[in-house]
Amino acid sequence: MKPSILKKLNLIIEEANTLKNKNKFGKAVDKFEQALNFINIKVDDPSEKKVEIESIRNAINQTYSVEIGKIVQESQKLSTQKEFDDAKTNFQKALRIAKDKIDDQELRDTEIKDIKDLIIHIEIEELLIKGVKVRDEVKNFDEALKIFKDCINLAESLQETDGKIEILATIKAEINHTYELQFTIILQKGTELKNSGQLEEAIKVFEKSKDFIExxxxxxxxxxxxxNIKNLTNEIYSNQIKSIVEKGKESVQEGLIDKAKTEFKEALKIAGRMYESDLKNLEIRLIAESQNPIYIKEIKPILNEGIELTKSENFEDSISMIKETVSVLNKALDITKSMVDSERKELEIKKISDAINQACLPGINIIKDRSMQLVGSEKDEEAINEIYIALSLAKLMTYPEGKNKELEDLKNLVNKIYSTEIKKVLKKGNELLGKKENEKALDIFNEALNITNKMYLTDEMDKEVNMIKSLIYETEVKLLVGKGKTSEEQTTKEKEIEKLNKRLEYAKSIEDNDRRVEEMSKIKKLIDGVHSEEIKLLIEQGNHLADQKSFEEAFNFYERALRVNKMMEEPDVKNKDLIKD
Structure with a gap:
């Protein structure tokens, strides 16, 4: 570019900048436009022309940006003076300049976003002023909250800046203050109702305020x-309780015991409505101190009557006397149910329970000794009948379920007697097996199984039942082998295995690891149980052939039994089947 042209261009640009600095933005833009025309006419080199035009256009955009900045300053001043309409009018003017005159996309978008944020700030400030007025002057809290929530919605549309965080905090502070004012009014109303004696209404208000707080x-x-609300509510209940308890005490002094009981019961009912606290526990203790002595006084003569009965001559020998005593003592125990929970109540319950247990124990011990003598004389049925009488006494004892040692001992004694009887029956059955009288042996083993129905369920009884069932099955197998009818039984076992294998496949697909392992283990035990029965069937067939001197065929059955045994997984079952007498 020629020096003369450059000098002339710089003069035009300088004039434009001077006008811009004097806030004469329109004339400054005109001068920059003049500079553009000059460049188009005087500058020939395309690259130089492009650079200079781009520079001038940037200068024009910056001029509009400075003009917008001046308008924003003026608008913010108007906003500070609460002249919001004029401020918004000015912002709209700035917005039009940004939209219509700035041709740099990035600068235009930035200016538009900033101006829109400033307009939103004004709208929020207007709404905040309106909301505060509605709240503080009109006292319409719900409407004020609606306005403040509109402010929140507007603020959420702002760009993410510190200003947004600050204005959101301001709005939320106004919302919280509104809630506090609402809560204060509710609280005042509840307190006024409480002070005026309208206690139930006060409680309703406090409950409502609790929901409001939540x-x-x-x-x-x-x-x-x-x-705080729970404490206020508890105070009302506490005052109600104190008043009722005092009435109850007066009724006791006047000898109106039933009336006193009703009053103390009402006080306890109110205490049940209180929130958990030290005050609630204190009120319950105070009710207990006033009410429980009434019931203790009623319990004392009944307890003494029961204890006196235990001192009767030959008391432990009279079942009817023991049961009568327990009946009397249970009346005392029933009275404790009306007492308020306390250490004294627990003490009374223990005292009466111990008396019941001590009343039953001597009778149980005498019957137990007598039954053992009968067992020694092989009078098992008479012994069992005696033990059942002792059991009826043990069931009257007050021990918790599973903690009654006397009851468990007596049940075990019954089982022991029946177990001894079963051994005698099984011995007879095994002798018949030795004589090859299998059908008679089977009848005897079933007789033994029927005896177990009279026993109490225990682990030992369960083992005894399984042992007898095993003998029954083995005997049935002997009968089948003797009659040559083993194929049908073998087919049945194979079908059982097939069904169990299908169940095992399903169990493998269970997703929960613990449940899968548990279910698979259970099914494998069932499979081994069927295999065990297969082995018994094969061994019995082998034994039958061996008795007929067909040793080679017998060994084939024994080998098949061993192969089935190898398929088994449960060591207890597997090893048991490997050992034969």
Whole structure:
């Protein structure tokens, strides 16, 4: 570019900048436009022309940006003076300049976003002023909250800046203050009702305020205020209780015991409505101190009557006397149910329970000794009948379920007697087996199984039942082998295995690891049980052939039994089947 042309261009640009600095933005833009025309006419080199035009256009955009900045300053001043309409009008003017005149996309978008944010700030400020007025002057809290929530919605549309965080905090502070004012009014109403004696209405108001706190306050504030409300509610209940307890005490002094009981019961009912607290526990203790002595006084003569009965001559020998004594003592125990929970109540319950247990124990011991003598004389049925009488006494004892040692000992004694009887029956059955009288042996073993129906369920009884069932099955197998009818039984076992294998495949697909392992283990035990029965069938067939001197065929059956045994997984069952007498 020629020096003369450059000098002339710089003069035009300098004039434009001077006008811009004097806030004469329109004339400054005109000068920059003049510079553009000059470049188009005077500059021939395309690359130089492009650079200079781009520079001038940037200068024009910056001029509009400075003009927008001046308008924004003026608008913010108007906003500070609460002249919001004029401020918004100015912002709209700035917005039009940004939209219509700035041709740099990035600068235009930035200016538009910033101006829109400033307009939103004004709208929020207007709404905040309106909301505060509605709240503080009109006292319409719900409407104020609606306005403040509109402010929140507007603020959420702002760009993410510190200003957005600050204005959101301001709005939320106004919302929280509104909730606090609402809560204060509710609290005042409840307190006024409480002070005027309208206690039930006061409680309803406090309960309502608790719901209000749950839905309106921040977690930290919420927890504190809810504790306060619970304390206020408990104070009302406490005052009600004290009044009723005093009436109850007066009724006791006047000898109106039933009336006193009703009053103390009502006091306890009110205490049940209280929130868990030291005050609630204190009120319950005070009710107990006033009410429980009434019941203790009623219990004492009944307890003494029961204890006196235990001193009767030959008391332990009279079942009817023992049961009568327990019946008397149970009346005393029933009275304790009306007492308020306390250490004294527990003491009375223990005292009466011990008396019941001590009343039953001597009779149980005498019957137990007598039954053992009968067992020694092989009078098992008479012994069992005696033990059942002792059991009826043991069931009257007050021990918790599973903690009654006397009851468990007597049940075990019954089982022991029947177990001894079963051994005698099984011995007879095994002798018949030795004589090859299998059908008679089977009848005897079933007789033994029927005896187990009279026994109490225990692990030992369960083992005894399984042992007898095993003998029955082995005997049935002997009968089948003797009659040559083993194929049908073998087919049945194979079908059982097939069904169990299908169940095992399904169990393998269970996703929960613990449940899968448990289910698979259970099914494998069932499979081994069927294999065990297969082995018995094969061994019995082998034995039958061996008795007929067909040793080679017998060995084939024994080898088949060993192969089935190898298929088994449960060591207890597997090893048991490997050992034969």
């Amino acid at each position: 839905n309106s306050f921040s977690p930290d504030t919420k927890n504190t205020e809810i504790v």
